[in-house]
Amino acid sequence: MSHAGTPQEAHDGGDAPAVGGSPPGAGRGSGSWASTPAIRKTMLGNRSRDTAPELRVRRAVHAMGLRYRVAVRPVPTLRRTADLVFSRARVAVFIDGCYWHGCPEHYIEPARNVDYWRPKIARNRERDAETTAALTSAGWRVLRFWSHEDPHDVAGRIAATVRTARSEPGS
């Protein structure tokens, strides 16, 4: 499984960077991966979209005949964008990058700037939890997956949730 997702574009203006995988060199002790202006700028950016794991999930979900919106706010007044949004079914899906969201299997603390990155990742996780709670209380079903998870497995779980949601009266 590749973890080579590259942050590409920033949006939302929030404080939640999210990319699909580990930055180059993360955990190798080189400490150099945040050293170039371009990489650092990207890492300081906001939630990225169109990462490789996310694209694979989107393709798989699309192939199952489900249609969704990408990188929109499930609840317009709540300044949080989900990666896949099923508006009618009220299902919001997040594909959390293993690095930025602190995946227990893959997050490796960088060798340098620990004082910067540790609280930053912790804030991301707090923000993830807040987003889930806010959307849930607004009547949405929230699904979160790690970017390392099998895209077809993820797509199957998304489809099952969307179908359940659609089958419920008043949902």
Ligand SMILES: [Zn+2]
């Ligand atoms: Zn992971």
